[in-house]
Amino acid sequence: MNIDHLGVAVKSLAAARSLYEDLGMKVLHEETVEGEQVRLAMVPLGESRIELLEATSPESPIARFIQKRGEGLHHVAVRVRDLAATVERLKKKGTRLVSDDIKVGAGGHLYVFVHPASAGGVLLELCEDPPQGV
Ligand code: ZN
Numbered sequence: 001m002n003i004d005h006l007g008v009a010v011k012s013l014a015a016a017r018s019l020y021e022d023l024g025m026k027v028l029h030e031e032t033v034e035g036e037q038v039r040l041a042m043v044p045l046g047e048s049r050i051e052l053l054e055a056t057s058p059e060s061p062i063a064r065f066i067q068k069r070g071e072g073l074h075h076v077a078v079r080v081r082d083l084a085a086t087v088e089r090l091k092k093k094g095t096r097l098v099s100d101d102i103k104v105g106a107g108g109h110l111y112v113f114v115h116p117a118s119a120g121g122v123l124l125e126l127c128e129d130p131p132q133g134v
Contacts, residue, residue, distance in 0.1 A: 004079040004127050005042070005049040009062045010071050013054040017041050020050070027052075031106055038062050040106060051077070075113065077125035083110050086126060090114070098123075 010016040017027045020043045028042040028049075037060035043050040053074060055063035065074055080086045083102055090097065098113035105111045108130035116123050 001081070002079055003048045004077040004125075005051045006073060007051045007053055007075040007077060007123075007125065008072065009053050009065050009074040011054070011066060013039060013041055013052055016052045016054075017043070020052075032056060033106055035103065036061065036105075042106075075123040075125050077111070077127050080126050080128060083112065083126060083128035087112055 008016070013030065020027055025043050025045065028044060030039060030041045032039045037055060037057045039054045039056050041052045043052065053062045055061075055066070057063065062074065087097070087102060096115035096118040098115050102110050102112050105127070109127050110130070111125055111127040114124040114126065
């Protein structure tokens with residue numbers, strides 16, 4: 001297990017990515033995830049990545065986050081081996097999840113969010129790589 005990525009809420013993807021480019025990092029694909037009303041860019045960083053998140057609508061969770069707290073660290077994503085089994089285990093223990101179901105996100109990876117109320121105030125994303133060869 002390792003940290004898959006850190007999600008950072010930004011007002012402008014263009015402005016945010018230029019800092020990382022100035023630091024000599026390569027900003028990978030940008031893509032829009034309609035279901036989360038967000039446009040994102042991935043910045044590889046060793047075995048992890050920084051995920052820059054820009055809202056695509058005022059109702060986006062990212063827009064509401066920035067309205068309340070300003071730009072900043074939005075979530076920490078940990079890669080797990082068997083997400084379905086992990087979610088079952090957490091549910092049995094009464095861990096609060098943001099959604100009941102596992103979702104499919106950027107690049108086909110699977111993810112679910114653990115509510116900050118159950119994770120020491122941190123929005124924790126659990127994710128699993130898409131099945132190989134599909
Ligand atoms: Zn994420």
